[in-house]
Amino acid sequence: MARTGVFICHCGTNIGGTVDVSKVLEAAKSMPTVAYVDDNTYSCSEPGQASIHDAIIENRLDRVVIGCCSPRMHENTFRKTVATAGINPYLLEISNIREHCSWVHGDDKEAATDKAIELVRMAVAKVASLEPLFSRQVGLTKRALVIGGGIAGIQAALDIANADYEVVLVEREPSIGGRMAQLDKTFPTLDCSACILAPKMVDVAQHPNITLLTYAEVQDVKGFVGNFEVNILQKARKVDHIKCTGCGTCWQKCLERTPSEFNLEMGKRSAIYIPFPQAVPLKPVIDTEHCAHFKYLEAKEEGRDLPDCNICQQLCPVSAIDYEQEDQIISERFGAIIVATGYQTFDHSVYHEYGSGRYADVITGLHLERLLSASGPTGGEVIRPSDGLLPKTVVFVSCVGSRDEQKGRAYCSKVCCMYMAKQAIMLKEHDPEVQCYIFYIDIRAGGKDFEEFARRAQEEYGTLYLRGRISKIYQEGKKLIVCGEDSLIGRPVEIAADLVVLATGMEPSIGAAELAQRLKISYDTNNFFIEAHPKLRPVETNTDGIFLAGSCIGPRDIPESVAQGGAAAAKVAALFSQDVLTTDPMVATIDPMLCSGCLLCTQVCPFNAIDTQVTRDGRTIALVNETMCKGCGLCVASCRFGAADLRGFTQQQILAQVTSLWR
Amino acid sequence: MAIEYQPKIVGFLCNWCSYAGADVAGTSRICYPPNIRIIRVPCSGRIDPLLVVKSFQQGADGVLIAGCHPGDCHYTEGNYYARRRLALLRPFLEYIGIEKERFRVEWVSASEGKKWAQVVSSFTDELYKLGPREMTLAKGTG
Numbered sequence: 165m166a167r168t169g170v171f172i173c174h175c176g177t178n179i180g181g182t183v184d185v186s187k188v189l190e191a192a193k194s195m196p197t198v199a200y201v202d203d204n205t206y207s208c209s210e211p212g213q214a215s216i217h218d219a220i221i222e223n224r225l226d227r228v229v230i231g232c233c234s235p236r237m238h239e240n241t242f243r244k245t246v247a248t249a250g251i252n253p254y255l256l257e258i259s260n261i262r263e264h265c266s267w268v269h270g271d272d273k274e275a276a277t278d279k280a281i282e283l284v285r286m287a288v289a290k291v292a293s294l295e296p297l298f299s300r301q302v303g304l305t306k307r308a309l310v311i312g313g314g315i316a317g318i319q320a321a322l323d324i325a326n327a328d329y330e331v332v333l334v335e336r337e338p339s340i341g342g343r344m345a346q347l348d349k350t351f352p353t354l355d356c357s358a359c360i361l362a363p364k365m366v367d368v369a370q371h372p373n374i375t376l377l378t379y380a381e382v383q384d385v386k387g388f389v390g391n392f393e394v395n396i397l398q399k400a401r402k403v404d405h406i407k408c409t410g411c412g413t414c415w416q417k418c419l420e421r422t423p424s425e426f427n428l429e430m431g432k433r434s435a436i437y438i439p440f441p442q443a444v445p446l447k448p449v450i451d452t453e454h455c456a457h458f459k460y461l462e463a464k465e466e467g468r469d470l471p472d473c474n475i476c477q478q479l480c481p482v483s484a485i486d487y488e489q490e491d492q493i494i495s496e497r498f499g500a501i502i503v504a505t506g507y508q509t510f511d512h513s514v515y516h517e518y519g520s521g522r523y524a525d526v527i528t529g530l531h532l533e534r535l536l537s538a539s540g541p542t543g544g545e546v547i548r549p550s551d552g553l554l555p556k557t558v559v560f561v562s563c564v565g566s567r568d569e570q571k572g573r574a575y576c577s578k579v580c581c582m583y584m585a586k587q588a589i590m591l592k593e594h595d596p597e598v599q600c601y602i603f604y605i606d607i608r609a610g611g612k613d614f615e616e617f618a619r620r621a622q623e624e625y626g627t628l629y630l631r632g633r634i635s636k637i638y639q640e641g642k643k644l645i646v647c648g649e650d651s652l653i654g655r656p657v658e659i660a661a662d663l664v665v666l667a668t669g670m671e672p673s674i675g676a677a678e679l680a681q682r683l684k685i686s687y688d689t690n691n692f693f694i695e696a697h698p699k700l701r702p703v704e705t706n707t708d709g710i711f712l713a714g715s716c717i718g719p720r721d722i723p724e725s726v727a728q729g730g731a732a733a734a735k736v737a738a739l740f741s742q743d744v745l746t747t748d749p750m751v752a753t754i755d756p757m758l759c760s761g762c763l764l765c766t767q768v769c770p771f772n773a774i775d776t777q778v779t780r781d782g783r784t785i786a787l788v789n790e791t792m793c794k795g796c797g798l799c800v801a802s803c804r805f806g807a808a809d810l811r812g813f814t815q816q817q818i819l820a821q822v823t824s825l826w827r
Numbered sequence: 828m829a830i831e832y833q834p835k836i837v838g839f840l841c842n843w844c845s846y847a848g849a850d851v852a853g854t855s856r857i858c859y860p861p862n863i864r865i866i867r868v869p870c871s872g873r874i875d876p877l878l879v880v881k882s883f884q885q886g887a888d889g890v891l892i893a894g895c896h897p898g899d900c901h902y903t904e905g906n907y908y909a910r911r912r913l914a915l916l917r918p919f920l921e922y923i924g925i926e927k928e929r930f931r932v933e934w935v936s937a938s939e940g941k942k943w944a945q946v947v948s949s950f951t952d953e954l955y956k957l958g959p960r961e962m963t964l965a966k967g968t969g
Contacts (some may be wrong), residue, residue: 263852264850276861379900681899686901687899690937801874801908801912815877822882
């Protein structure tokens with residue numbers, strides 16, 4: 165006969181303030197197999213865990229139910245606790261009486277107490293039917309994959325490589341550098357962005373432990389922590405990566421001109437191109453859509469006649485141009501994956517009041533970065549895109565695609581307040597005659613030296629901050645009339661501006677949701693990836709071995725992205741410091757006596773984890789490969805004969821929970 | 828009737844999305860009716876139709892199944908199997924005398940605490956309207 169101990173946590177007043185714990189304990193006493201009941205102020209604290217440990221030994225308990233927070237929070241904590249007292253860690257059941265009871269029924273204490281009693285009863289019923297489970301050990305591949313070559317991914321790759329593990333860094337653009345490479349200066353120190361980023365990019369390219377795959381994308385991911393199998397699509401660069409020396413002859417001589425994505429289409433680039441002068445690797449790709457040679461080939465196929473061009477191939481001193489090069493799939497094994505896919509800026513064309521992108525001189529903050537940058541399309545001269553004149557009156561509009569529920573973007577993008585202040589300062593530095601106005605809702609300057617910086621923009625650089633939203637922007641002659649309200653004085657304001665800068669917010673990079681689906685990690689309604697715990701596990705996901713860094717989780721500034729890249733790298737290094745990993749024993753089983761050999765389970769299993777075996781009497785039946793099985797239980801519900809079952813969630817255990825209800 | 832009718836609901840929630848979503852309702856302190864009893868399973872694909880029938884047999888007035896949104900399954904495709912399997916279960920439940928409104932399948936993600944609370948509230952309301960279930964099944968003992 166099992167001897168179950170029931171421990172109810174007050175969680176301070178989180179549970180105890182709503183649920184009458186003494187009533188729950190009293191009810192638990194009479195539940196079947198319960199031999200001991202007790203409560204703790206905080207079960208997860210050291211004294212709490214010690215008292216559970218001692219009670220197990222003193223009362224010879226062999227199973228434990230803890231009524232506390234979600235098992236997603238502390239199941240592992242308490243598994244370790246019971247293990248130290250000599251109980252198999254899987255003879256523990258958590259009854260979630262906080263997230264699923266006290267916190268959601270605070271308005272009805274009596275009902276919450278009754279529900280808590282029933283939740284505990286279900287757990288007691290389940291724990292009695294649990295069986296001891298034992299982990300197995302598997303090896304791991306000590307090589308990491310970093311997806312995304314922005315500053316977060318770069319930092320993560322460098323830190324793992326410096327810990328002496330191999331890293332593959334995958335970036336879908338032709339160069340690493342990410343958004344930070346597009347910025348002119350960084351707040352609040354006004355460091356030149358490219359100057360502090362470029363050395364790190366070069367370090368990545370030169371590090372013996374890092375393999376850099378640019379113009380490449382992760383196509384599919386299989387496997388589990390320590391043993392991921394990843395297919396990476398290397399898009400054809402049409403340039404032999406090994407032969408190319410990056411001399412620049414090809415992109416200087418190319419005759420085609422097409423808008424530069426890196427400069428947000430404000431400048432032109434050639435068809436064979438590097439996105440920006442400091443690109444890493446410094447090796448071009450051919451944009452086949454705009455290259456005259458490929459246009460010629462396409463026309464030829466359709467029976468049209470276009471002039472051919474192969475200047476780049478003719479002039480390349482090392483014969484690196486390879487028009488025949490095809491896309492390639494690279495299959496590699498990895499032990500861990502860091503996702504650092506970053507952000508893109510919000511598309512402001514949904515804001516009709518700001519002109520929906522109609523006015524050339526209504527630009528975004530990122531456009532202004534490119535105009536301010538010495539390596540930008542204008543060589544660092546800020547001019548109006550419409551007529552090339554120097555703007556003297558510049559109006560900034562904050563929270564475009566941030567803090568706006570009507571546009572489906574309720575969150576704050578965090579960096580805009582600061583980059584507006586920075587850009588106002590930079591504009592004044594470029595041209596002292598410029599007057600900047602910033603329409604804001606709140607000034608959010610909650611970082612180190614941020615507030616001081618925002619004040620400098622106002623006090624030293626004469627930027628005028630006006631609190632209020634913009635109702636309309638329209639063109640009148642050469643001016644843009646910005647109509648808004650100064651809500652501090654309660655009066656409408658109209659400013660005739662030469663240039664309007666929309667502080668567009670951050671949203672996850674295009675394709676974030678699809679990548680999450682391939683990796684099987686969670687993402688929220690805005691497509692930002694979800695951390696395992698927002699406070700305590702900020703760079704982990706709920707999938708072991710997959711980590712996150714930077715603004716793919718939510719809006720982040722540069723120091724935060726760098727810190728998270730380093731944090732994720734530390735997690736990977738800690739994982740790789742082990743020589744074997746223990747697997748989760750909660751996997752499927754097949755009862756050979758019940759299995760008919762229909763093998764339906766092999767068809768439904770998403771992980772190919774079911775093999776076959778031949779029994780001594782010659783029947784072919786299913787056999788679970790425990791290393792491959794992830795414990796989803798799909799085979800269990802599919803088995804018509806009840807031969808398949810899932811350890812930790814067996815049919816009997818779930819039925820025990822159901823049949824304990826409403827007794 | 829002396830005792831006021833309180834609908835009894837069993838909820839089978841997948842661990843990765845809906846159970847986490849119900850946790851988020853908790854951390855966000857979004858109140859919903861206390862009638863539901865949640866059973867955690869790894870995946871909605873784990874839910875054997877027998878468990879649903881057993882829950883009704885045990886006296887449940889409603890059974891709610893919640894899993895990841897299609898396309899977002901932690902195990903890639905478990906919820907697709909669940910969707911088809913549970914669609915087939917529905918006419919069977921009607922056949923044995925359980926109104927189809929008493930059985931719900933919902934997709935609730937790990938961030939949708941608010942949606943979880945709305946789902947439970949609306950299901951509970953509906954079960955209040957339907958009233959207690961006529962016991963067409965003998966109450967089992969497990």
